[in-house]
Amino acid sequence: MVQRVVDTANHLAGYAAKAAGVKVVAAYPITPQTTIVEKIADFVESGEMDAEYIRVESEHSAMVACIGAAAAGVRTFTATSSHGLALMHEALHWASGSRLPIVMAVVNRAMGAPWSIWPDMSDSLSQRDTGWIQFYCAGNQEVFDTILQAYKLCEDERVFLPAMVCLEGFILSHTYAPAEIPDQAKVDAFLPAYKSGWVLDVNKPYSHANLVSPEWYMEFRYLIQEAMENAKRLIPQIDKEYAERFGHAYGGLIEKYRCDDADLVLLAMGTIGSDAKLAVDKLRKEGLKVGSARVRVYRPFPVEEIVKLAASSRMLVTLDRHISFGMEGFLGSEVKASLYGQQDRPLFSGFIAGLGGRDVTAETIEKVAKRSLKMLDAGRVEKETEWVDLRE
């Protein structure tokens, strides 16, 4: 039976770990992630969840414990934020290189200094090149659903990679909203028991991810790249299957909204991507042909989807809750990189917004769209990157 709840995205992440039948959770608390693992600790303590809960002394240890557990052949989960994720960095490479399908909720929080507990995506986007799949969610239900989808994807033998399911701190993590927890039998039918690509076995001992000479190292890297490409193909299929079974669909790699006849498409990740829909509706009422596209999966990057959007529109605009110092926002960079091979490229402008939890409302997005439409009318972009609501 479907269980209807009104709960936070963090608690829903806990419900998802329980529904997925996770067997080992190793975690270290950090704001704004803590309530995820608190919820799981409650489930384990009450016996509702048959899992080993390992308390560790740091996030680095949390990830390494998850690696050990996954290598021993069980489904594992952890969660972190910001500096906790940064501390995990080295171990993230070991997880992906060992091809272990660990799923981790990352509650996006800005990096210090200066200290901040509010959201932006500089924490998870800094982990871009670790070989982890990255999902970005825009709602509480999506957090729950994406965790289940992530296990399905990561444990596919064509993938065998770990994934981060990212959600912005406070905007989602601590905000109560209605959600559905599906019937457990239906979850089990969607997500079969974990079968690892390889497993540690005391009766047939071996070690893993050892020294590889230059003769073969590149090939192992290529296998990860291939797995990422496979993931790109599988994500829309899994999203479709999930929609058929549970009634929730998220557009696979990218959630498009009123893009078909749009002159200008606003691209963003996370909650800015969902607030953009409100801005689009308002602008449409004014007769302005604007659409929005929420990039739901950042790694693998949906290059082909971006190319399609570019072909059907006259201008692409990115809103990045991130800055790569000395360049621009990653989403902006990668949207442009996706289009270099195309003959007729639309105009582009990139905006940096919402760093360290600065509010990005539908009105903010509307302002960005109107500013961009002016550039489109003029036929040229004055500045490729602009900062939104920056104080004088």
Place this chain on the structure above:
Amino acid sequence: MTLAPKKRGDLPLTPLSCPTEGSMGNTGSWRTFRPEVNYSKCTKCTLCWVFCPDAAITRQQDDSPKIDYDYCKGCGICANECPVKAIVMVREEE
């Protein structure tokens, strides 16, 4: 023993190594200096056997050391530890 792949398609997901002697090949070839044991000086204290970081020294029946030159990298720890200077490091010749 290394089960060397022939082509990319033969690779496992991640390198897996079974317990085996010298999985990285003949590491003795890395050596610049070779430890040589003067058995007449050796007191069979076994310190060299204890300290060898590569387990390239075996303890013989009479407790005297036997160096496996296939895997000894020539680090010199045995010569350094030997209390009676029964092990000396000799430069490898071409």
